[in-house]
Amino acid sequence: MTSAERKEAISAYVFITPFLLAMIFMTGGPVLAAFGLSFCKWDILTPIQFVGLDNYKEMFFNDPRFWKALYNTAYFTFLSVPIGMVLSIMVAMLMNQKVKGIALYRTVYYLPSVLGTGVAVAVLWKWIFNADSGLLNYMISICTGIPMSECPKWLASEAWSKPALVIMSFWGVGGGMIIYLAGLQGIPTALYEAAEIDGANRWQQFWTVTLPGLSPVIFFQLIITIVNSFQIFNQVYVMTDGLGGPADSTLVMVLYIYQKAFKYYQMGYASALSWVLFIVIMLATWLQFQYSKWVYYEGELRK
Amino acid sequence: MADQIMNSVSSPDGFWASKRRIEKFTKIFTTVVLSVGAVTMILPVIWMLSTSFKSPTEVFAVPPIWIPSPLHFENYPKAWTISGMYASEGITFTTYTINTLIISVLSCLGVTSSSSLVAFAFARLRFPGRGPLFILCLATMMIPTQVTMIPTFILFKTIGWYDTYFPLIIPAFLGGGAYNIFLMRQFFMSIPYEMDEAAKIDGCTNFGVFWRILLPLCKPALTTVAVFSFVWNWNDFLNPLIYLDTNSKKTLALGLTNFVSLYGQDYHLLMAASLLIVIPLVVMFLLGQRYFIQGIATTGLK
Numbered sequence: 001m002t003s004a005e006r007k008e009a010i011s012a013y014v015f016i017t018p019f020l021l022a023m024i025f026m027t028g029g030p031v032l033a034a035f036g037l038s039f040c041k042w043d044i045l046t047p048i049q050f051v052g053l054d055n056y057k058e059m060f061f062n063d064p065r066f067w068k069a070l071y072n073t074a075y076f077t078f079l080s081v082p083i084g085m086v087l088s089i090m091v092a093m094l095m096n097q098k099v100k101g102i103a104l105y106r107t108v109y110y111l112p113s114v115l116g117t118g119v120a121v122a123v124l125w126k127w128i129f130n131a132d133s134g135l136l137n138y139m140i141s142i143c144t145g146i147p148m149s150e151c152p153k154w155l156a157s158e159a160w161s162k163p164a165l166v167i168m169s170f171w172g173v174g175g176g177m178i179i180y181l182a183g184l185q186g187i188p189t190a191l192y193e194a195a196e197i198d199g200a201n202r203w204q205q206f207w208t209v210t211l212p213g214l215s216p217v218i219f220f221q222l223i224i225t226i227v228n229s230f231q232i233f234n235q236v237y238v239m240t241d242g243l244g245g246p247a248d249s250t251l252v253m254v255l256y257i258y259q260k261a262f263k264y265y266q267m268g269y270a271s272a273l274s275w276v277l278f279i280v281i282m283l284a285t286w287l288q289f290q291y292s293k294w295v296y297y298e299g300e301l302r303k
Numbered sequence: 304m305a306d307q308i309m310n311s312v313s314s315p316d317g318f319w320a321s322k323r324r325i326e327k328f329t330k331i332f333t334t335v336v337l338s339v340g341a342v343t344m345i346l347p348v349i350w351m352l353s354t355s356f357k358s359p360t361e362v363f364a365v366p367p368i369w370i371p372s373p374l375h376f377e378n379y380p381k382a383w384t385i386s387g388m389y390a391s392e393g394i395t396f397t398t399y400t401i402n403t404l405i406i407s408v409l410s411c412l413g414v415t416s417s418s419s420l421v422a423f424a425f426a427r428l429r430f431p432g433r434g435p436l437f438i439l440c441l442a443t444m445m446i447p448t449q450v451t452m453i454p455t456f457i458l459f460k461t462i463g464w465y466d467t468y469f470p471l472i473i474p475a476f477l478g479g480g481a482y483n484i485f486l487m488r489q490f491f492m493s494i495p496y497e498m499d500e501a502a503k504i505d506g507c508t509n510f511g512v513f514w515r516i517l518l519p520l521c522k523p524a525l526t527t528v529a530v531f532s533f534v535w536n537w538n539d540f541l542n543p544l545i546y547l548d549t550n551s552k553k554t555l556a557l558g559l560t561n562f563v564s565l566y567g568q569d570y571h572l573l574m575a576a577s578l579l580i581v582i583p584l585v586v587m588f589l590l591g592q593r594y595f596i597q598g599i600a601t602t603g604l605k
Contacts, residue, residue: 008430008509011424012424012428012429012509015424016425016478018478019421019477021477023440023443025458025477026455027446030452030454031446031454033454034450034454037453044457044460094336097333098330099330109340109344110592114588115581117538119555119580120576120577120581121581123563123574123577125347132363135346135367138366139346171344224444227444233540234538234541238560253449254449254541261452261453262544271454274449277450278446282445
C-alpha cells in the first residue's frame with residue numbers, strides 16, 4: 001500500500017466512523033442482545049432470569065393473541081401491498097402520457113404519501129371512517145344508494161376494521177407512483193417504436209416492453225413496501241387508542257410488541273416477539289429473491 | 304356510403320385521421336381518470352378543512368355541510384390552547400411545537416451531515432472492506448426497528464438518557480440510516496470522477512473534495528434527505544412515545560394523540576389541530592418538491 005493509498009483509507013475510516021458506531025451500538029449489538037433477551041424473563045426492576053425456550057413455547061402454543069397479531073399483520077400486508085402496487089403503477093402509466101397539467105396531478109397524488117403515517121393523518125382517517133357521519137360512508141351511500149346506517153361500521157366493526165386500514169394505505173399510493181414514473185421514463189422510446197413496427201398493439205407493448213423494463217423497480221418496491229407494511233403501527237395506535245380493537249381485530253405485531261414491552265414490562269417476551277417478526281420479514285425477503293427470475297435487468301444482456 | 308367508409312379507412316389520410324382520433328381519445332380518457340383520482344385524493348383534505356370550521360352540531364350533520372356558515376375560526380385558537388389534560392400545567396401546542404422543532408431540526412442536521420459523509424466514503428474513497436461494509440449497510444434496511452428497539456431502550460435508560468431528547472437526536476448523527484446513505488451514494492456515483500481528480504491535483508484534501516466540489520453539486524439529493532428526515536421526525540410517534548415521560552417535553556405527535564383520547568368526538572377541534580400540524584410539512588413539500596422528485600428518480604432507477 002502506498003502512502004497515498006494509506007492516507008485515503010484512513011480518511012475513509014474517519015468518515016465512516018459514525019456509521020460503524022451505529023452498526024455496533026444501534027444495530028448489530030441490539031439485534032444480538034434482543035436474541036439473548038428472548039431466552040430470558042425480565043421486567044427491568046427485578047434481576048434478569050434465564051428461562052430457555054419458555055418464551056417461544058408460550059408464544060407458539062399458549063398465546064392466541066400472538067397468532068392473532070401475526071394473522072392481522074399478514075392480512076394487512078397481503079391486501080395492501082399488491083393492490084397498492086397495481087394502483088400506483090396504473091397512476092404512473094397514466095401520468096406518463098403527455099397530458100396537460102401533469103405537474104399539478106403529480107403534486108396532488110404525491111402529497112398525501114409525504115404526509116405519510118403521521119398522527120395527524122391517522123386522526124383524519126379516524127373521522128373519515130366514522131360510521132354515522134364520516135366521509136367514506138357518505139360517499140358510499142351517494143354512489144350506491146345504500147343508506148348510511150347500513151354501511152360498514154369500519155373501525156367499530158371486527159369484520160371491517162382491517163379493510164379500513166387497507167383502504168387508508170391506498171391514500172399513500174403516490175409514494176410508489178413517483179418511483180414508477182421515474183422508472184417508466186427510463187425505458188428507451190426506441191423499444192416502443194420497434195414494437196410498433198413489429199405490429200404490437202398497446203396491450204402487447206405493455207407486456208413485452210413496459211413490464212420487463214419496469215421489473216427491477218417493481219422488485220425493489222415490492223421488497224421495501226412489504227418490509228414497511230409488516231411494521232404498521234402509528235395508524236393502528238392512534239385509531240384504536242393503543243388497544244388494537246375491536247376484539248383484537250387490528251392488533252398488529254408491532255403494537256403487540258409495544259404492549260408487551262412498555263405496558264406489561266415483559267422485555268424477554270417482547271424480544272422473542274420482535275425476533276419472530278424479524279425472521280418473518282427476512283423469510284419474505286429471501287423468498288422474493290428466490291423467485292426473482294421475472295426481474296429483467298437490461299445490463300445482463302451486455303455481459 | 305359504404306364506399307366512402309372504405310375509402311376513408313384505406314386511404315393514407317383516413318388512416319392517420321383514425322390514429323389521431325385514437326390518440327385524442329386516449330388523452331381524454333387519461334385526463335378524466337386522472338382527474339377523478341385527483342379529486343379522490345384531495346377530498347379527505349377538503350373534508351378536514353371543512354370540518355375544522357364547523358360548530359359542534361354541524362360536525363355530525365347528515366348530509367354533511369361542506370361550507371359551514373358562519374365559519375368558526377375560533378376552533379383554531381381553541382384547539383391550539385386546550386390540548387388536553389395538561390392545559391392546567393400551562394402546556395399548549397406551542398410547547399409541543401417547540402419541542403418537535405428542536406428534535407426535527409437537530410435530527411435533520413445530523414442525518415444530512417453524517418449520511419453524506421459516509422456516502423462520500425463509500426462512493427469515492429478506496430479502503431479495505433468497502434464492498435462488504437456497503438452490503439452490510441444495505442442489509443440493515445431489512446432489519447425492522449422493533450428488533451433493536453428494546454435493547455436500545457435499555458441501553459439509553461441505563462446511561463440516563465430516558466426522558467431526554469438524546470435518544471431521539473444522537474442516532475441521527477450516526478450515519479443517518481442506511482436508506483439515506485444509499486441515496487446519497489447513488490447521487491455521488493452519478494458525478495464524473497474527473498471532478499475529484501482535478502481538485503486533488505490542485506491540492507484539495509479528501510474532505511475538501513467532499514465539501515467544496517461534491518456537496519454543492521448534490522443539492523437535489525441533500526434536499527431530498529433533509530425533507531424526508533424532517534418529515535419523518537415530525538411524524539415520528541413510537542420513539543417519543545417510549546422515551547419521553549415529562550409532559551412538558553412531549554412532541555406534537557404525542558400531544559395530538561393525547562388530545563384524541565380526551566376529545567375523541569370533538570372532530571372540529573381535532574381537524575383544526577391536525578391541519579395546523581400538517582401545514583409545515585405541506586409547505587416544505589411544495590418548496591422542495593422540484594429537487595426531491597429528481598432525487599428519488601436517481602435512486603429508484605439504479
